[in-house]
Amino acid sequence: MTTSTAADLGRGSNNPTVGEFGGFRGRLIRGDDADYDTARAVWNGAIDRRPRLIARCVGTADVVAAVRFAREHDLEIAIRGGGHNVAGTAVCDDGIVIDLSAMRGVRVDPAVRSAWVQAGALWGDVDHETQAHGLATTGGIVSHTGVAGLALGGGLGWLMRKHGLTIDNLLAVDVVTAQGERLRASEREHPDLFWALRGGGGNFGVVTSFEFRLHPVGPTVLAGPILWDASDAREVLRVYRDFVRDAPDELGTVVRFGTAPPLSSIPESLHWRPVLIVGTCYAGSIENGEKLLRPLRASRTPLLDLVGPSPYVGFQSALDSTVPHGWNYYWKSTYLPELRNDLIDVIAGHAFLSSSPHSYVAMFHLKGAVSRVAAGETAFGNRQASHAMTIDAVWRPGEDIGERDIAWTRELFTALGPYREGVYVNFLGGDEDPGRVREAYGDAIYERLVGVKSTYDPDNVFHHNQNIRPRRMPS
Ligand SMILES: Cc1cc2nc3c(=O)[nH]c(=O)nc-3n(C[C@H](O)[C@H](O)[C@H](O)COP(=O)(O)OP(=O)(O)OC[C@H]3O[C@@H](n4cnc5c(N)ncnc54)[C@H](O)[C@@H]3O)c2cc1C
Incomplete structure (x- = not known):
């Protein structure tokens, strides 16, 4: 492995001439470094971009140096935090990645x-x-x-x-x-x-x-998934809808439609079986959580009920292995209102039709404290939606079912058309209609964001993202 210095940037035909990158204490990683391919990879293996330079910063002074260098050399900038954005906005072709992955304090x-x-x-x-x-x-x-x-x-x-x-x-x-x-x-x-x-x-x-x-919080919370056979999805979703409507704020739930993942906590006989999973986490006393969840857990005889006291930290990483780095991912997403029966029919009718056993639909229950912050108090779009849904095509490198499952995400997304209520900006994919960024915020918040963008980034230097264009930029 070679370590590039500021002076090295001037060498080789692919590199910009040396600029004021002086004092950079992190690593500058280029195409001829042994770990270039690892450093440019993001969570979504379907993204394959080749930046000219990855500036792995170790502090704020490095970030300042990287921004100034990029501007002096008129380089595209991508900003990398955890590298998880499904659209791959953390990495760009030909420009510079301001990589913060070494700053984890x-x-x-x-x-x-x-x-x-x-x-x-x-x-x-x-x-x-x-x-x-x-x-x-x-x-x-x-x-x-x-x-x-x-x-x-x-x-x-x-x-x-x-x-x-x-x-x-x-x-x-x-x-x-x-x-x-x-x-x-x-x-x-x-x-x-x-x-x-x-x-x-x-x-x-x-x-x-x-x-x-x-x-x-915790450190022990009552949490875990309840699994039902996919054929019970319609009935369970009706019970779920009525159950979460009046649930206290302490209860967080996420519904997952797909196959049972091969986790050690799930018996092998259930692995890959199409199931509806309601994930639960109760951020209150274990006793109150047990009492509260009893009716949901008793409905329609689940295949498996793993709700129990769990360390919060452990529960937070329970899903990690189901969405590993390097697989291919494609998402379509939307906010949804409360689950009326006709909406349940649409979801249950489409959600289990993917080809890949790794593809799934996830639906976060919102409301509670999310909905009690006034619209426009922060730059977050729809605070009144009941659910945030993401339809996720997932296939492993080398598998050829990607196109089929991309079509599946689009079909479900289209079928949800009459119910859609905007979108969570972080669930937007890479090939969305540009109008969806405005949709994520609504007109009033979007216009106010344009004003702030015009003040702090009038040249749209930071555009490798779900972009809000400053006022004077031509579209
Ligand atoms: C497996 C998985 C699970 C997820 N679960 C959830 C969830 O439970 N809740 C939820 O809300 N979302 C969830 N998401 C979506 C998540 O919010 C987005 O993918 C988000 O972009 C991830 O942040 P990151 O720092 O890892 O992304 P990156 O890809 O590193 O960054 C994405 C974009 O954020 C901006 N950015 C990153 N760092 C900075 C910075 N330091 N300064 C300025 N801009 C920056 C840049 O525009 C960058 O392009 C999940 C995503 C994945 C892949």
Whole structure:
């Protein structure tokens, strides 16, 4: 493995001439480095882009140097947090990747219940450190997902109905702007930027660290999946709808339609069988959770019920192996209203028709604290939706069922047409109609985001994302 220095950048026909990359303490990885292919790979194996340079930063000064260098050399910029965005926005062709994956520090202040988190951290890093104090904040449901991209788009997770979205727990961020300046944004400092960063994604600068509010959680919670045969999906979904309608905020649920994954907790006889799974996590006392979940667990005789006391940290990583790095993924997504019977029929009629046993549909139950934050208070779109659904085609490298399952995601998405209520920006794929970014926010929030973008990034330097175009840019 070779380690490039600033001076090396000038050598070789593929590299820009040496600019002011002085003082860069991280690694500069180029096409001739042995780990270039690993460094350019993102979670979605279907993404194959070749940046000219990967600037693996170890601190804010490196980020400043990378932004300035890219601007001086007129290079495309992609920002990489955890590298999980399904559209592959963390990596670009030919330009520079500002790679934060070496910046994974987390510092918890239990006295004031807050955590300072570097922007390359994964949710597993945050849960690990915060749970050491019996604390947590709302994060994603797969522990190898990046904090940065997830938080900047909103942040759905098991705890959101009780503690709000990830952005509802954001206290402050440190940002490097398109001009290479360092800013701190919070309710008091650059409040317009702080507003936009809570939902507007990576459009406004490179965030180098986040400060989150924490809450007492667990460390043991009542959690786990309940599995029913796919043929029971219609009936179970009706029970589920009535059950979650009045459920307390402590209960987070995610429904998964697909096959039973080959996890060690699931008997082999059930592996790959088409099932409806209701994942549950109760962020309150075990006793209250047991009482609350009893009717759901008793309905339609489940194939398997794994609900029980579980360490929150362990539960947060229970799904990790079902969505590994390097497989191929294609998503279509939408918010949905409450599950009327006709909507249930559409979902149950299509959701199990994928060809790949790895493909699935996931449906997060929202409402609760998510819906009690006023529209427009943050840059998050639809806070009144009941569910966020993502239809995920998944196939392994070398398998030729990708096209069939991509068609399956589109068919279900089309069938949901009359029910769709916008989309969660972080679930948008790479081939969406550009109008879907506006759809993710709604007109009022989108126009306000355009205003903030025009102030902080008028040249659209940060456009390798779900892009919000500044005012004076031609479309
Ligand atoms: C397996 C899996 C599970 C998921 N589960 C959930 C879930 O439970 N809840 C949920 O809400 N979402 C979930 N998501 C979606 C997730 O929110 C997005 O994929 C998100 O983009 C991941 O963030 P990342 O940092 O890993 O992404 P990256 O691909 O690294 O970044 C995505 C984009 O975010 C922006 N960005 C990243 N870092 C920075 C930064 N430091 N400063 C400025 N901009 C930045 C950039 O525009 C970048 O292109 C999941 C995704 C996957 C793949």
